Amino acid sequence: MKKASRLMVKEARDGYLFASPWIIGFILFYLGPILATLFLSFTEYKIPLTPKWIGLENYYSLFMKDVQFKVSLYNTAYYTIFVVPLSICGSLAMAMLMNKNLRGITVYRTAVYLPAVTSGVAVALLWMWLLNPSMGIINYVLGKLGLPQPLWLQDEKWAKPALIIMQLYYIGGNTMVVFLSGLQGVPQSLYEAAEIDGANWWHKFRHVTIPMISPIILFNLIMAVINSFQVFTQAFVMTQGGPNNSTMFYVYYLYNVAFWWGRLGYAAALAWILFVIVFILTVIQLKLSGRWVYYAG
Amino acid sequence: MKRFLVLVELLVVSVLAFNSLAFGAKTELTLWMFSLTPETQKWMQEELVPQFEKKFPDYTVRIQYVPYEGYREKIGTALSAKTLPDIFEEGTQSAGWMASSGTVIPVDKWVKNWAEVKDFYPAAWKQPQYQGRQWGIPFYMHPSTLLYWKDVFKEVGLDPNKPPYTQEAYLEYAKKLQKVEENRTVRLGAWAPDGWRALFQEFEVVIQRFGGKLVSDDYTKVLFDGEEGVKALSYLVKLHQTVYSPGVAKLPEQTPIPWFAQKAIAMHFRAYTTEVKNVLRYNPEAFKDLGFGIPLRAEGYTRKVSIQWRNSLFISVNCKNPDVAIEFIKLFVSPKNNVKYCDLQGYVPVRKSALSLKSVQESPYMGKFMTLAGPYGHDVVSPPSYFELRQKAGIFFEEASLGKRTVKSAIEEAAKVWREQLPKEPKPVIPPGY
């Protein structure tokens, strides 16, 4: 018994030691700002004047009086619900496609990764041109094919779908890279064993690949939700929240409140509400993950 | 592992060494601007600063370009941490916010008896004023006027030498000039404001054509829900619905394509020197067809007014040598330097005397914009919460433009927002001794 507890103490000591860079880093770079923004959310802080304590008034205003808050939350939730499955499935499919040892596969992987590293502003502006209802190529092609030509970013019903479709452009990006690295870690021996048992492509995918990369899938899922809820650049560069608030996303609204209105207290309240929502969603995902995620280690 | 640590240490030391670059014996004034191009910055560094150093040999100026798209974050963090530079640029509606922030020194004492004040365009000089004090010095104007395509006018049977002079005529012409073929907008008849930002900005202008005002001069009373405001918003809504009837594709400004220069828009009442430059750059053969109009007025009224941006330089309380800083600013806005700056940037000088300079008269647009549009800029309203009030009110205006709200309701809701906030606005904070 004593030997076991000595090992446990040693393990705990090593545990703290190895995690210490992050523990210190968290205290230095995160804890302060997190507590500060929590405090600020209970104040009226028009930078750079002194913050004034107002209790729950920011939160009250947000829930009771702020239309844009509700609209931006709706827009962001709408966006997330569609983008997350699209992005996960698309990236996984792309990763599977790129997971072959063909000659030159590196070139193809780089090609599909390019949109992820090309300047976001340049890509966004290019898309605005492509999607322009009368001068852009996309509608031109649709017209030739006899399909309806929506007004895309200029139509409040189509603006969010347009932005969601644009996300398809990133399925060769970071999410795919993570999947790829996960796929690399699946030992060949498992596939060989499955083949011997007579498994076809789908069986191999369903019963070897998915379970073995399930921790990675969970990672991508959680990150996709967190990131989708913080969608910002498209609104900032392309739409300014329009038309008619249809692309007023939560973090874009927050940015406006913090840096154009200068009301950091109100912005902090917005941030914390977002935090709570995303936190709850993450905890749900983590709890449910016990059922389908397989940790070999 | 050890080798890596040594490498890391070396890199850290080199970084540290990089930090403590000797600053030299001169006192350095720091300047942040976003209205800079590489060429302009080069001129300022190589010619303007030496001019200043000649007068003040113990000082120098370090100019830092801060890109516009990150400017609010940069200023925001510096404001909060109280680390603003000695001199910095701020935009047209910033006077109230800067004045009430307590981080800026009002410049009255240095300009009260400054003879050159008379030479500034009054609208420009007024821009950085708030509640009776002068908070900054304007250094460029970006006026707008009407531009149109003569050949397109001819095509639809309009006289190419008679641009519209009233906003109502503009609307009528737009109907004739619009060309939509089976759902494709081939050509927009005219530029019309779209979206909350542009709609509110133009509302500020149009209400002045009807003789109205947004707020009283002391910022206590909201005035735009009177009949002038209703007329103004009604016009803008009508214009929007004429040009952007349902199904007609807009040609938004955020796309990189200079639509007007490509003749995809026939008339533009908010055309800056930028539009002329775009024609010269992207469609030079068409320059001969370009027609210059004047700022519009409303039918039955005499006041011509168009939107005009004017930015100013402010001195922060962190500046230890404001007496010297103001001299640099004065040097920067002296007529010759101001013209040089504006020429490099494509803006228009704030100095009336600049018109006498040959280079201005010979420029394809500078002289024209100064005479046609310079004196007719809109009166700027800049309460400390301007951006918040603009966004909140603008959303209602946008709904009206899309037919989702009546004009009356939009004005009422917008006025409610402004009325609620104005009494809560922070008062100007004057640093001790000024």
Next chain:
Amino acid sequence: MKKKEFSYIVNSIYYIVLTLIAVIFVFPTFWMVTTALKPTKDIFKIPPVWLPKPPHWEIFREAWHKRPFNLYLKNSLIIVTLDLVGVLFTSSLVAYSFARLRWPGRDIFFLITLCTLMLPSQVTIIPLFIIFNRLGMVNTYYPLVLPSFFGGGAFNIFLLRQYYKTLPTDLDDAARIDGCNNFHIYWQILLPLMKPALAAVAIFTFMGQWNSFLIPLIYLNDERKFTLPLGLSAFRYEFEVSWNHLMAASFLTLLPCIVIFFIAQKFFIQGITLTGLKE
């Protein structure tokens, strides 16, 4: 014979599909390069001009010399190298601790780690700036680089922790029996197996820091310290953009990213048989 032919056909189809996909994805970059090379008046012609006639190859040199990009390149390289070193070491170590070692409060702290990702950074940059300002680190590289040496951020820790958890614990146990301590297990047994995940982290760290705009913008006040993205911003003004220069400089900035991505591919080796397992 038949099987060989069949796999040849399958491979060819595969290549065709990949090429089609690649063409679609490369299109924005293609547009970027051709825009850089086009004579200015052709950039926005409607209908569009696809290929530059004639290509202005000198635009690359011109754009590069409009600002001191060589200096910015050097700065970016210094920062990114420091970042990579810091992140690869500390995040792999911290993630190992979360994944393999038991210590009181571990799971709660892991949840707190995830929480740092959930608060939008737009609100935390101001308090963080004030902290760095008090430490006298404004206008230095410390705010850009220090966090990398203190765990490298929750994203990397989370990713690596998940990846560690795909590796069977039998490896650890076998190593412990052989007398390895916890650090050895991390350094000699597990880390080599983490190559694909480390390559992924390296890619993300590089790309993230190389293209990072807002943080350097806020902290750096001396143009001699600027990084490449700050240099690129010189071509975007409030009312207009110098398109050919911007695209040219952006493309040049993109090239090292492509190189790094290529190099990192070496570590993406398909299905390594798990070594170290005594069968």
